[in-house]
Amino acid sequence: MQGKNRSVYRGWHNKTSLPVKIIIVLLIVLVITLAALLFKDRISKWFEPDVTYPDTSVTGQADTKKTAESVPDGTEEEQKIKLTRISASDYDSSRGPLIIVNAQNAYVFKDGDKELLTDLYTSDHRGFSLASVSESLLPEAYSALYRMTGKYADMYGFCPIMVTSSYRDYESQEQYYKNNATSEQNEKYYEKPGYSDHHTGYSFDVKIYDEKGDSYSYVRYGMIKAEWITEHYMDYGFIIRYPANKAAVTGIDGEGNHFRYVGLPHSAYITENLLCLEEYENMIRRHGKDDPFEYEYNGIVYLVWYCSAEDGYIDVPLADDFTVSGDNCGGFIVTASKMP
Ligand SMILES: [Zn+2]
Structure with a gap:
C-alpha cells in the first residue's frame, strides 16, 4: 500500500x-x-445576524452603528432588535403601569385623572365582589382583574376575591390616613396623602369572601381559599406590592393583600424572584438599550430597558410590539417582546 x-x-x-x-x-x-x-x-x-440595529434611527446614527460593529459575532447580536428613536415628549414619565409611588416619589395628580377610570360597580364584575359601590381602576388593571377572577369562576363556579379598596384621590387618602394612622406605632402601615400606591389606579386591596358569606384576610387564607389566584396572579400582570419581608425597601409593612398591576413580564419576574417593585426597577435601570434585560416567560422573550427622561428621547423597537411606561422617578421603561 x-x-x-x-x-x-x-x-x-x-x-x-x-x-x-x-x-x-x-x-x-x-x-x-x-x-x-x-x-x-x-x-x-x-x-x-438575524437582526441588527438600523442606520436609520431618527437621531444619533453614530451611536447605533457603533453598537452593531462592536458585537464580535452573531450570538450576542441575535437578542438585539431593530430600534428607532422617538421624542420623550409623546410620553409622560409619571404615568404607566410601572410608576413607583412611595414615600420618596409622590404621585403627580393631573386634571382628568378620574375620567380615565373604570367604575367597578357599574362594570361587569362577575368574578369578584366589591366592598363598596365606589371602587374604580384604570382599564388595564380592571381588565386583568376581570379576566383573572372570571377564569377562576369558570373553573370553580365562584371566585372568593372581594375588592375592598381601589383608586383613592388625594382627599380620600387624607381621610383614610386620618382615620387609621392614629398613633406613631401604626403610622408605618399607612401612606400619607400624595404618596399612596392607591392613587395610581393600578392597585386594590382584597379580602377572601367565600360562598357562605364568611370573610377572611387574603394573607392568611389566600393560599387555601384562593390558591389558584395566588399561583396565577402574576400571569395576569399583578404583583403583591408590599411583600412582608420587603418593608425596609418599600416603607410599608403589613399590606400583603395589596395587589398592583404592572403587566407582563414584570409581574412574573418580580414574583418568581421574590422582589419588590423598587428592587426590580433599580435592576432595570442598569439596563440601557444596548444591554437590555432579557427574560423569557411562557414562550415569549421580553427585552426591557431604561431611558432617562433627561435625554429627551426614548429608544424603542421599530416593530409595534412594545410598551413604554414612566417610572415616576425621572425615566421610562421600554418593554419589547419577540418570539424565541
Ligand atoms: Zn392597599
Missing part, C-alpha cells in the same frame, strides 16, 4: 508539467470563486 501511495505522489510531480499544474490550480480557484459568487447571499446569511 505504501508503494502505491508513493507512486501516485511521484506521478503528480514527475508526469505533470508545470504549465498544466498552474492551469489546474487556476481552474480550481475559478470554480471556488464562481461558487462563492453564485451562493453569495446564502453564505453571507451564515455570518450575518
Whole structure:
C-alpha cells in the first residue's frame, strides 16, 4: 500500500508539467470563486445576524452603528432588535403601569385623572365582589382583574376575591390616613396623602369572601381559599406590592393583600424572584438599550430597558410590539417582546 501511495505522489510531480499544474490550480480557484459568487447571499446569511440595529434611527446614527460593529459575532447580536428613536415628549414619565409611588416619589395628580377610570360597580364584575359601590381602576388593571377572577369562576363556579379598596384621590387618602394612622406605632402601615400606591389606579386591596358569606384576610387564607389566584396572579400582570419581608425597601409593612398591576413580564419576574417593585426597577435601570434585560416567560422573550427622561428621547423597537411606561422617578421603561 505504501508503494502505491508513493507512486501516485511521484506521478503528480514527475508526469505533470508545470504549465498544466498552474492551469489546474487556476481552474480550481475559478470554480471556488464562481461558487462563492453564485451562493453569495446564502453564505453571507451564515455570518450575518438575524437582526441588527438600523442606520436609520431618527437621531444619533453614530451611536447605533457603533453598537452593531462592536458585537464580535452573531450570538450576542441575535437578542438585539431593530430600534428607532422617538421624542420623550409623546410620553409622560409619571404615568404607566410601572410608576413607583412611595414615600420618596409622590404621585403627580393631573386634571382628568378620574375620567380615565373604570367604575367597578357599574362594570361587569362577575368574578369578584366589591366592598363598596365606589371602587374604580384604570382599564388595564380592571381588565386583568376581570379576566383573572372570571377564569377562576369558570373553573370553580365562584371566585372568593372581594375588592375592598381601589383608586383613592388625594382627599380620600387624607381621610383614610386620618382615620387609621392614629398613633406613631401604626403610622408605618399607612401612606400619607400624595404618596399612596392607591392613587395610581393600578392597585386594590382584597379580602377572601367565600360562598357562605364568611370573610377572611387574603394573607392568611389566600393560599387555601384562593390558591389558584395566588399561583396565577402574576400571569395576569399583578404583583403583591408590599411583600412582608420587603418593608425596609418599600416603607410599608403589613399590606400583603395589596395587589398592583404592572403587566407582563414584570409581574412574573418580580414574583418568581421574590422582589419588590423598587428592587426590580433599580435592576432595570442598569439596563440601557444596548444591554437590555432579557427574560423569557411562557414562550415569549421580553427585552426591557431604561431611558432617562433627561435625554429627551426614548429608544424603542421599530416593530409595534412594545410598551413604554414612566417610572415616576425621572425615566421610562421600554418593554419589547419577540418570539424565541
Ligand atoms: Zn392597599
